[in-house]
Amino acid sequence: MLKNFPTDLTHWYLKNKRDLPWRKTKDPYKIWVSEIMLQQTTVSTVIAYYERWIKTFPTIHDLAKAPIQTVLKQWQGLGYYNRVKNLYKAAFILINEHKGILPKDPQLIRSLPGFGPYTTGSVLSIAYDIPLTIIDANVRRVVMRLLALNGIADTKQDLKVNKFLLKVLPARGVGDFNQALMELGALVCRAKEPVCTVCPVRKYCEAYKQGKQEIIPQTKKKVIKDIQAVIAIIKKNDHYFIQQRPSTGLLADLWEFPGGKIEAGESKKEALVRELKEELGVQLKSSKHLFDVKHFYTQFRVNLSVFACSTVAELKTDDTHQWVSFKNFSKYPMPSGSAKIIEKLKFFLYK
Numbered sequence: 454m455l456k457n458f459p460t461d462l463t464h465w466y467l468k469n470k471r472d473l474p475w476r477k478t479k480d481p482y483k484i485w486v487s488e489i490m491l492q493q494t495t496v497s498t499v500i501a502y503y504e505r506w507i508k509t510f511p512t513i514h515d516l517a518k519a520p521i522q523t524v525l526k527q528w529q530g531l532g533y534y535n536r537v538k539n540l541y542k543a544a545f546i547l548i549n550e551h552k553g554i555l556p557k558d559p560q561l562i563r564s565l566p567g568f569g570p571y572t573t574g575s576v577l578s579i580a581y582d583i584p585l586t587i588i589d590a591n592v593r594r595v596v597m598r599l600l601a602l603n604g605i606a607d608t609k610q611d612l613k614v615n616k617f618l619l620k621v622l623p624a625r626g627v628g629d630f631n632q633a634l635m636e637l638g639a640l641v642c643r644a645k646e647p648v649c650t651v652c653p654v655r656k657y658c659e660a661y662k663q664g665k666q667e668i669i670p671q672t673k674k675k676v677i678k679d680i681q682a683v684i685a686i687i688k689k690n691d692h693y694f695i696q697q698r699p700s701t702g703l704l705a706d707l708w709e710f711p712g713g714k715i716e717a718g719e720s721k722k723e724a725l726v727r728e729l730k731e732e733l734g735v736q737l738k739s740s741k742h743l744f745d746v747k748h749f750y751t752q753f754r755v756n757l758s759v760f761a762c763s764t765v766a767e768l769k770t771d772d773t774h775q776w777v778s779f780k781n782f783s784k785y786p787m788p789s790g791s792a793k794i795i796e797k798l799k800f801f802l803y804k
């Protein structure tokens with residue numbers, strides 16, 4: 454029954470696939486870069502980043518010899534910075550131990566930073582046609598519908614999903630087959646309103662037969678946390694004070710303005726006083742509210758209240774605390790929330 458499933462799906466893909474820059478190459482390095490960028494980021498956002506990245510670091514050698522600050526700068530705005538740090542670390546290892554060539558052995562690849570089962574499967578199957586299955590959110594949803602599996606689309610489904618994939622994985626053209634499954638999930642078997650009428654694998658689909666395609670997988674309500682934070686813009690002779698975040702944890706190594714989360718029961722002013730004391734060891738002298746910036750992350754949304762501040766004592770500079778002119782902000786990799794603040798500051802008279 455499933456004999457023609459891979460050919461039906463792959464034929465559809467070859468005719469209907471989107472024209473994306475990373476689909477024009479078989480260079481394992483470029484495919485790897487695109488796969489890392491596409492994790493947790495939409496295709497439309499990744500295109501410009503990918504093209505810029507490949508211009509700046511056309512080969513793995515160019516990436517490995519670039520300073521980390523340049524690499525982080527190229528990534529700025531894509532978020533989830535561990536992805537780029539692992540990419541950078543893995544590039545070093547590949548240069549030193551594998552002459553800059555991505556090995557074909559899945560075990561070896563899995564030992565590199567940032568290579569989980571998904572990335573290993575996608576890069577090796579697309580670049581080298583190695584028969585490995587891949588499961589991402591699109592693939593999981595498509596297979597759950599094909600098999601009419603109950604439950605929400607989480608990793609608990611993956612044993613069953615993978616068992617099915619192993620049954621239908623073709624001996625050749627695995628890269629196209631894997632991409633076809635993902636493309637089907639993105640364009641046809643979408644999370645909301647799947648377009649079953651144009652689906653190339655409708656005749657194999659149990660959810661379609663049972664009329665359950667809209668209710669498989671079940672959905673779970675996302676809990677989004679609201680965070681309030683204060684940000685201090687401290688200016689001296691046309692320079693602004695910024696600091697580098699610690700090298701582990703959320704947004705590690707990125708640069709930002711001083712400030713932080715407002716604790717329960719605290720006013721914005723009290724939070725500013727506490728943050729400047731804790732982070733910089735100085736006392737707040739004056740503060741004036743400038744504007745608010747909202748920024749959305751996957752698990753929370755944050756409201757940043759931005760204040761023009763002055764401090765009682767002079768601020769000390771070192772490797773992780775700097776005075777930076779407006780035009781030099783672009784040299785410092787920053788989280789998207791801080792980049793939004795700079796955009797707003799541009800149109801504000803506080804320049």
Ligand code: SF4
Nearest residue numbers: 642649652655658666
């Ligand atoms: Fe998805 Fe509908 Fe195709 Fe089934 S028939 S795989 S539900 S698009």
